[in-house]
Amino acid sequence: MRFNKLDLNLLVALNALLTERNISRAAEKLYLSQPATSGALSRLRAYFNDELLVPSGRQLMLTQRAKELVDPVREVLMRIDTTIAAQPQFDPATESRVFTLLVSDYTSTVLIPTLLAELYREAPNLRIRLRNQAERPDEVLEQGEADFLVIPSQYLAKDHPSAALFEEDYLCVTWEGNSRVKERLTFDDYLACGHVIATFEHTNPLSTFDGWFMESFDVKRRVEVTAPTLSALPSMVIGTDRIATVHRRIALRAQATLPIKVWEPPPRIPRLVQMLQWHKHRSNDPAIRWIRDKIVTAAAGV
Known part of the structure; x- marks a missing residue:
């Protein structure tokens, strides 16, 4: 599908390239070969009339035009994912989607076991993927690579909704x-x-x-x-x-x-205030709302 002469499939490749700044890692993320990913980059360069990524030593650096595209491209893909790809109905008893939570070692110890037991009772087919907190968890959330962050209040991303879970000292x-x-x-x-x-x-x-x-x-x-x-x-x-x-x-x-x-x-x-955060464009996803409520309930019992 094309829009204004741009193959919209290339937006996915562009997002991966802008995020990874590495053709090999972008190819892995896209499940494409390196030659296919390089070809996509060539077509993107021709469309935007800009190099987008340029070699600098052993790394690829973003041009100014590429830097300007990072947020808009990510925003477009996130909106597509949350308005078109998201299911309008959610049945916990039959749902088998994978949900990713970015959590610390501490959260994995004190909250996650209670949460998993709660989810298993009502949604036994649900799959949960726990990821270690990255250096920039806000970027992981922005890129759509995590559905939830469980994070101290002072590290919340300012543009996304959140809910308090519990306090700790x-x-x-x-x-x-x-x-x-x-x-x-x-x-x-x-x-x-x-x-x-x-x-x-x-x-x-x-x-x-x-x-x-x-x-x-x-x-x-x-x-x-x-x-x-x-x-x-x-x-x-x-x-x-x-x-x-x-x-x-x-x-x-x-x-x-x-x-x-x-x-x-x-x-x-x-005291530390532990918070739950999710992407603003996923607030209307019924599955996200349901799991959010389950996390808050599990935290109340911690």
């Missing part, structure tokens, strides 16, 4: 045999202990809000262990004089089974 965790911290945890103790913290592949701050807060107040912790998970941090202080600062729900769950003690953090950390 933090506790410090030490081994019960810690030789430094025995009766109380002082601020000096907190700074003197070696710290166990979570770090992630994309240096993602979303799951380490305590670290963001500490650095913002110029409090330097001596980090001795880094791990790619939040939920395992309490077990990593056992047998040492180290300390971990984790979400209260994670700390209390760990305390029930591990030889650890929990303490209120000497530097008071603001």
Whole structure:
């Protein structure tokens, strides 16, 4: 199909190329061969009379015209997907669509098991894909690669609707045999202990809000262990004089089974407000509305 002499199928290829800025990755996303994707780029260049992507070292860079096309092309495809491709009816008992949630390690631990059980009772054929939070979750949402974000309030994308899920604060965790911290945890103790913290592949701050807060107040912790998970941090202080600062729900769950003690953090950390967010063009999708309500209900029981 053509509109104003443009093959509309090329818009999908253009979106992938503008997003990936790499012909091989765009080809994988489009389920096309590299030669076919290169051919699509050639036709797009001819139509727009612009190179669109130009080599710069080992990367492809967007021209100014290409930068101007990023948001409009994404917007057009999202509108098509949500107004034409979306099903007007939704039956939980028979629905088998795949829904993608962008979640942190923390969310996977405290919310997702309850949610999955709730969904299974009413929509057993529904398929859920959990993805780790990326460095720019707002871009993943914009590109339509996730149906929902579960994310702290300060990282919400400003142009999309959201709903509050629950609040959370933090506790410090030490081994019960810690030789430094025995009766109380002082601020000096907190700074003197070696710290166990979570770090992630994309240096993602979303799951380490305590670290963001500490650095913002110029409090330097001596980090001795880094791990790619939040939920395992309490077990990593056992047998040492180290300390971990984790979400209260994670700390209390760990305390029930591990030889650890929990303490209120000497530097008071603001409460975290966990939010649910979805794309503005999908607000009228009955499936999105139904799952949104189920997530909010599951969060109320957390």
